[in-house]
Amino acid sequence: MSKKTVSDIDLKGKKVLMRADFNVPLDENGVITDETRITAALPTINYILDQGAALILMSHMGRPKNQPNPKFSLEPVAKKLSELLKKEVIFNDDGAVTGSVTVAAAAALKPGQILLLQNTRFRPEEEKNDHRFAKELADLGDVFVNDAFGTAHRAHASTVGIAEFLPGVSGFLIQKELDFMGKALEKPERPFVAILGGSKVSDKIGVINNLLEKVDTLIIGGGMAFTFLKAQGYEIGKSLLEADKMELANELVKKAQEKGVKLLLPVDVVAAETFAADAPFVVVNINAIPAHSLGLDIGPETAAIYTKVILEAKTVIWNGPMGVFEMPAFAKGTEAVAKAMSDSDAITIIGGGDSAAAVKILGYEEGMSHISTGGGASLEFLEGKKLPGIEILQDK
Helix, strand or coil, X not given: CCECEHHHCCCCXXXXXXXXXXXXXXXXXXXXXXXXXXXXXXXXXXXXXXXXCEEEEECCCCCXXXXXXXXXXXXXXXXXXXXHHCCCEEECCCCCCCCHHHHHHHHHCCCCCEEECCCHHHCCCCCCCCHHHHHHHHCCCCEEEECCHHHCCCCCCCCCHHHHCCCEEECHHHHHHHHHHHHHHHCCCCCEEEEECCCCCCCXXXXXXXXXXXXXXXXXXXXXXXXXXXXXXXXXXXXXXXXXXXXXXHHHHHHHHHHCCEEECCCEEEEECCCCCCCCEEEEEHHXXXXXXXXXXXXXXXXXXXXXXXXXXXXXXXXXXXXXXXXXXXXXXXXXXXXXXXXXXXXXEECCHHHHHHHHHHCCHHHCCEECCXXXXXXXHHCCCCCHHHHCCCEC
């Protein structure tokens, strides 16, 4: 799946409309608490400006319920961008997003200048992918660049509709996602290992099914492992269970056997009587989970087995923590996986969401080949689904 990128087209003298993902967290005073998503967009922004183009940026933030809401204004993003780029980012608090003040500002924009639009979700037409709103956005510029992988799975006016009216290409962030995740799924260097964690099997059914067609080994951890263990006949105490997914879990185990895929489940777990950071805990074999306890992490023996498999791999994709990593006592399994991936010579890909957060918190970010910027988008990509925000971009 080879898509044109910003570097494949001539931008000089053009007005470029770029969809970024500036959906950043704010504290109660409107201060940005994590600017990762803003800094991630800078390479594409700087490239566009260096090419002698004018830049119009757009993004959503939060869920303002399709109407203007000062709590979700992109003004703090404009200020932060101005600081990072060391140049003015023009911003108007335009509740209509494409109102007359914005149309005038876009018309007056000179090469090298930047305009940030107000939150696209202030308009009800955004999430409906309404073609009139998409046309209003498209009319502001000459070229469309999508660099918001985190929303690429949603067909909205600013991610998909706009490409009906303007030629669309990817920015460097989306290009990196396609290079790493796309190549891993289409032509992986083997052995190819996938690690899936998180609490629910139901969230990952599509991903497991798709990966069983592609991987050599599938490692399961996190709360979802207990549904598999219970389905295999183990007693799991008060551990997380999706009883209605047990049959499916066994079918997935059977499918793995038929495909010759090694499917690894925990052999020991860290169990506690209560779900609390300071709860006393024990490490037990999966044959011996106490009836009144719940598993909150994979055990050390499991972590050692998983580590060995990771270190022997050539491509590793990880989505979902191995335990309750927010509590230090139950973060050891997740940390073991993060460390193994960081130590490995393999292509290591973190598929967004909680595992991306865990890797950052635990300090293993630098050791990874690629950390995906999308949560839901990464999952759908791993499921083998087509992402509308990427499909609409021009092919090479």
